[in-house]
Amino acid sequence: xxxxxxxxxxxxxxxxxxxxxxxxxxxxxxxxxxxxxxxxxxxxxxxxxxxxxxxxxxxxxxxxxxxxxxxxxxxxxxxxxxxxxxxxxxxxxxxxxxxxxxxxxxxxxxxxxxxxxxxxxxxxxxxxxxxxxxxxxxxxxxxxxxxxxxxxxxxxxxxxxxxxxxxxxxxxxxxxxxxxxxxxxxxxxxxxxxxxxxxxxxxxxxxxxxxxxxxxxxxxxx
Ligand SMILES: NC(=O)CC[C@H](N)C(=O)O
Numbered sequence: 001x002x003x004x005x006x007x008x009x010x011x012x013x014x015x016x017x018x019x020x021x022x023x024x025x026x027x028x029x030x031x032x033x034x035x036x037x038x039x040x041x042x043x044x045x046x047x048x049x050x051x052x053x054x055x056x057x058x059x060x061x062x063x064x065x066x067x068x069x070x071x072x073x074x075x076x077x078x079x080x081x082x083x084x085x086x087x088x089x090x091x092x093x094x095x096x097x098x099x100x101x102x103x104x105x106x107x108x109x110x111x112x113x114x115x116x117x118x119x120x121x122x123x124x125x126x127x128x129x130x131x132x133x134x135x136x137x138x139x140x141x142x143x144x145x146x147x148x149x150x151x152x153x154x155x156x157x158x159x160x161x162x163x164x165x166x167x168x169x170x171x172x173x174x175x176x177x178x179x180x181x182x183x184x185x186x187x188x189x190x191x192x193x194x195x196x197x198x199x200x201x202x203x204x205x206x207x208x209x210x211x212x213x214x215x216x217x218x219x220x221x222x
């Protein structure tokens with residue numbers, strides 16, 4: 001599996017994400033935001049967490065207009081995979097590749113702690129190695145993680161089984177406790193918690209690792 005991890009000014013989880021992909025067996029290339037093309041043959045683009053462009057304007061809004069992001073939009077439109085974590089989820093909503101928006105946390109505070117999640121669907125490459133309804137613990141670290149969407153969008157996400165993860169004890173006010181959602185073709189996942197920060201024993205938890213092994217299982221050539 002070939003992965004590209006984007007790097008924006010202010011990204012701070014790009015290397016962690018690359019390590020998680022590599023530990024699962026992926027071949028990873030880091031791609032600077034000013035590049036206008038992805039490396040040949042990339043299967044999945046990782047959009048990392050952080051504070052791209054200092055969170056100016058809105059989190060992810062400026063990164064969504066970087067040259068590389070146009071290539072990511074093309075990649076997704078051609079059926080390519082993308083994983084947006086935290087700031088990466090914000091970038092995906094700002095591009096319109098995922099519906100809804102991430103607003104300021106309901107408590108108006110930066111939240112940085114492990115959270116308990118429920119895996120709501122196993123019908124995706126990102127969640128195939130989990131069990132449906134499984135409880136997992138993964139850290140969050142954000143001030144704009146409060147997911148909002150119009151009622152008809154929420155109904156569509158529910159009807160199409162596109163809610164990937166929910167919070168068991170909602171840390172940010174997200175509607176319906178939503179922590180992560182899938183695109184209609186199930187090849188784009190955006191989530192606020194950081195699976196790459198719970199992917200090896202030294203992290204204090206390994207519940208995030210199954211996301212990367214699941215991707216390898218689905219995308220690596222047999
Ligand atoms: N860890 C992150 O990616 C943080 C995202 C964004 N800067 C926020 O605080 O909401």
